[in-house]
Each structure stands twice: as C-alpha cells, then as structure tokens.
Amino acid sequence: MTKEGCTMGHSVAGQLRKARLDRKLNVNQAAKWASVTWRAWRAWESDAPSKRKPSPAALRLFFLRAGIPIPNDLREYLDPHRRSHVISITSSKGGVGKSPITVNVAACLAFKGMRVAIITDDAVYRSMVSAGEGPEANSLVSAVDIYDLRDVVIHPSEAKNLAKKIDRDLEACPDKEIAHLYLREDIDTLKRKQQSVHTLDNLKQKYDYLLLDVKYDFKLLKDNCDIIAVIVDSYCVLSVRAARRFIDRLKGEPSRKKLPKIFSLLTRYDIGGQSRELVEFLGDRKDISPEVFEKLRNERYQRYRYRECIFRKIMELPIPPLSVRLTSAHDVVIDNFNEEKSIWEGYCYFHSLLDIAPHSPAAAECMSLTEELIDMRL
Ligand SMILES: Nc1ncnc2c1ncn2[C@@H]1O[C@H](COP(=O)(O)OP(=O)(O)O)[C@@H](O)[C@H]1O
Ligand SMILES: [Mg+2]
Structure with a gap:
C-alpha cells in the first residue's frame, strides 16, 4: 500500500473525517491536536486530488492527543515499515x-x-x-x-x-x-x-x-x-x-x-x-x-x-x-x-x-x- 490510499478501500481523507466526527471535534480542534493549521487539516480531509498529503507524524499526534485508537486501515499509512x-x-x-x-x-x-x-x-x-x-x-x-x-x-x-x-x-x-x-x-x-x-x-x-x-x-x-x-x-x-x-x-x-x-x-x-x-x-x-x-x-x-x-x-x-x-x-x-x-x-x-x-x-x-x-x- 502507498501513501495514496488504504488497503481496505477507504481513503485516508475519509478515515480522518470519520475519526474526527466520531470524536465530535471540529476541524479547528482536530488541527490543533495535530499541530497544523485548520487549512492543512481541511485539505487532508478533502477527497479532491491534492498535493497535500497528511503527515504521518502529525496524524499520530492527533490520534494520541484525541485518545482515539489508530484505525486499522490507517496503521500502514502511519507506519509504512510496520508489518506483523x-x-x-x-x-x-x-x-x-x-x-x-x-x-x-x-x-x-x-x-x-x-x-x-x-x-x-x-x-x-x-x-x-x-x-x-x-x-x-x-x-x-x-x-x-x-x-x-x-x-x-x-x-x-x-x-x-x-x-x-x-x-x-x-x-x-x-x-x-x-x-x-x-x-x-x-x-x-x-x-x-x-x-x-x-x-x-x-x-x-x-x-x-x-x-x-x-x-x-x-x-x-x-x-x-x-x-x-x-x-x-x-x-x-x-x-x-x-x-x-x-x-x-x-x-x-x-x-x-x-x-x-x-x-x-x-x-x-x-x-x-x-x-x-x-x-x-x-x-x-x-x-x-x-x-x-x-x-x-x-x-x-x-x-x-x-x-x-x-x-x-x-x-x-x-x-x-x-x-x-x-x-x-x-x-x-x-x-x-x-x-x-x-x-x-x-x-x-x-x-x-x-x-x-x-x-x-x-x-x-x-x-x-x-x-x-x-x-x-x-
Ligand atoms: N513448555 C510446555 N508448556 C506446556 N506444555 C508442554 C510444554 N512442553 C511440553 N509440553 C507438553 O506438550 C503436550 C501437549 O502437547 P500437544 O498439544 O499434544 O502438542 P502438539 O501441539 O505438538 O501436538 C503436553 O503433554 C505437555 O506436557
Ligand atoms: Mg497441536
């Protein structure tokens, strides 16, 4: 799998949107937890083909601070060298x-x-x-x-x-x-x-x-x-x-x-x-x-x-x-x-x-x- 998408067919953008909404956060709050600007976060959540790919380090920070377990579909994106x-x-x-x-x-x-x-x-x-x-x-x-x-x-x-x-x-x-x-x-x-x-x-x-x-x-x-x-x-x-x-x-x-x-x-x-x-x-x-x-x-x-x-x-x-x-x-x-x-x-x-x-x-x-x-x- 590449950084372009997740193996299970859900896009990284979709996964992020879902995680944020499940946790009842607005874009601003999520961006703060990831230590990025709200514009960056919004671009990450957008399905439009964009050059802005989320930074794995920032996303790990977001999940850690929000107390959300990392979704399985995102694990490889966040840690591409990890495998069982x-x-x-x-x-x-x-x-x-x-x-x-x-x-x-x-x-x-x-x-x-x-x-x-x-x-x-x-x-x-x-x-x-x-x-x-x-x-x-x-x-x-x-x-x-x-x-x-x-x-x-x-x-x-x-x-x-x-x-x-x-x-x-x-x-x-x-x-x-x-x-x-x-x-x-x-x-x-x-x-x-x-x-x-x-x-x-x-x-x-x-x-x-x-x-x-x-x-x-x-x-x-x-x-x-x-x-x-x-x-x-x-x-x-x-x-x-x-x-x-x-x-x-x-x-x-x-x-x-x-x-x-x-x-x-x-x-x-x-x-x-x-x-x-x-x-x-x-x-x-x-x-x-x-x-x-x-x-x-x-x-x-x-x-x-x-x-x-x-x-x-x-x-x-x-x-x-x-x-x-x-x-x-x-x-x-x-x-x-x-x-x-x-x-x-x-x-x-x-x-x-x-x-x-x-x-x-x-x-x-x-x-x-x-x-x-x-x-x-x-
Ligand atoms: N370190 C161990 N821990 C648990 N059982 C062990 C250990 N070493 C040997 N055995 C023995 O393994 C036997 C059961 O193995 P079994 O399920 O028949 O093995 P296998 O899966 O190799 O066919 C038991 O008789 C048990 O005493
Ligand atoms: Mg056996």
Whole structure:
C-alpha cells in the first residue's frame, strides 16, 4: 500500500473525517491536536486530488492527543515499515507441545499489549470449537484471535489449486461415493477457503505478531515465517531426528523468499536432573544395601549418559538453539490445575500458564522465551 490510499478501500481523507466526527471535534480542534493549521487539516480531509498529503507524524499526534485508537486501515499509512512478525513454534513430531507453547507465547505477547493472532490446524482446537468452547472471558488467551487455517486464504490461487486437486482425485477414483467420503476434508476446506474473508496478507496488516501453529506445511512456513523455533524434546532422541528431518524438508522446499531464521527450542531441559528424594536417598546410603545402591547409581549415570548423548546430537543440528530452554515446570502447574477437575474442564488449547499460574516458574520461562523471540526479530 502507498501513501495514496488504504488497503481496505477507504481513503485516508475519509478515515480522518470519520475519526474526527466520531470524536465530535471540529476541524479547528482536530488541527490543533495535530499541530497544523485548520487549512492543512481541511485539505487532508478533502477527497479532491491534492498535493497535500497528511503527515504521518502529525496524524499520530492527533490520534494520541484525541485518545482515539489508530484505525486499522490507517496503521500502514502511519507506519509504512510496520508489518506483523510471523513466528512458528513447530515440529514434525506430534505431541511435543507445539500448541501449548504457541498459546503461551501468544498470551505473553498479549500481556505486553501486542496485537496477536494464531493460525492453527490443531485437531483438538477444532473439536473444541465445534463443541462451542472458547477461552474464558478476560483471560489473556481471550485477547488472542485464533483462526482456523481452513478459514484463511494463504495465497490467492489456493482455492483454485485445491479445487483442481479435488477434481483430479474424483476423476481418478471409479467409485464416486467412496471418493467423496475420502475427500470430505478437502471438500470442506475448499468450501471454507472459498467463503473466507481472511487472507494472510490482511492478517499480517492487522496484527503485530502472527503465530502459526501448523504442521507439515513446509511451504507455508518457509514463505511466511520470520522465525521458526523447532521444538526438540531433550529427553527424546526421536524428536532430534524429527528436527533434522524438518530442517531438511524446509531447506528442500522451493521458495523465492529469504529463509526464515531457524532455531531449536529445547524442552524438558532437566539434563542431569532427578528428584530431590533420589538425591537424598543416594546421600543417605547407610540405609540401602550395596546392591540397591549400585543399581541406583548405575541408573543415575546411565540416564545421565543417555541425556548427554541426546544433548550432543541436539548441538550437532545445523541450527543454533535458543538460549531460553523450557523445563518440565509446566507439568506441575498443569497437574495442579487439573486436580479434581473433570476431563472436560482440564488444561486445554484455551489455557495459558500466564492465566492459570502467573507467578509460576513455568510462566516466567514462557515470558523469557517470548522476550527472546521478540529480540530475535530485530
Ligand atoms: N513448555 C510446555 N508448556 C506446556 N506444555 C508442554 C510444554 N512442553 C511440553 N509440553 C507438553 O506438550 C503436550 C501437549 O502437547 P500437544 O498439544 O499434544 O502438542 P502438539 O501441539 O505438538 O501436538 C503436553 O503433554 C505437555 O506436557
Ligand atoms: Mg497441536
């Protein structure tokens, strides 16, 4: 978009007139708040082709002094270099915490006053939404807009390409009834994409941060992310392999865009850790037989060696680790939260650690992670 007009089709002049009238100001007052002459303001509000374009600095002053939130349609005009930062905390392995960590980071960004949205293809989220569930009112998660990936047009030819694919698949299958059943998800997605009012480009203008909680869509991630944090569970060698595969797939994906910055994000980072009880037990060796002591000691070092081996493999990945590492601190918070709750009320997609345990070490970890991700984009 240029300074000549706004993306949503409303002229800058129209937006200014509307903002002024909504606030019940006359031209003189508005001009004073913008620190310009009334003639200048009147020219800015005029739709007539004029050489006088409003000064973004003066308009920012006007909105600030009038206490009017800057209309979304004017944001880019006022700050043409601003755009949303797109981050994905992801992995090609399931169940490693993509969704909860993404929601937690989003809640931290909302806490910092950022406009933030998540685009997700998470199955649990979808089933909760279809059951009519959502975040609790006034929670930080309720300040995050969450979009289903099926409702966002990622690039203009998307629906057309999907329609072609469905036609090809239908054609190739002799039993049309089975084909329809098999393609049900694609057909549903196509309908939603065709009716969608959200495009990724629009969302990028609307938010300071967009978080992509999506899996397997390497093209989407490579074309759109500024930062990708690949989750690596430091207890699980499979997750290291999954991270390596993820990096290879991402590198292999053709794209004309600049490669996003990629980092590993270590979770369950309790290397060498063990329960306090076990330390005490080992310290108090008088009470245990030499065989049991030997067994415990071997277990301890075996486990340690295993974890050191995984850690070495993580460091051999061709991407640097984020400095912030997440521990298992969230487990305690979540277990505590879930205690005596039915399965339907327990920790879910719409909860954040910052909402349920703002003073926990787990919430502090998420805040540090968020701060590191914000710094990275600079
Ligand atoms: N830092 C973390 N905060 C919250 N949950 C986490 C964290 N690290 C790992 N998890 C784990 O993530 C699991 C849930 O993740 P899930 O929604 O299945 O992941 P994904 O979205 O990757 O499929 C939980 O078992 C939870 O313990
Ligand atoms: Mg998920």
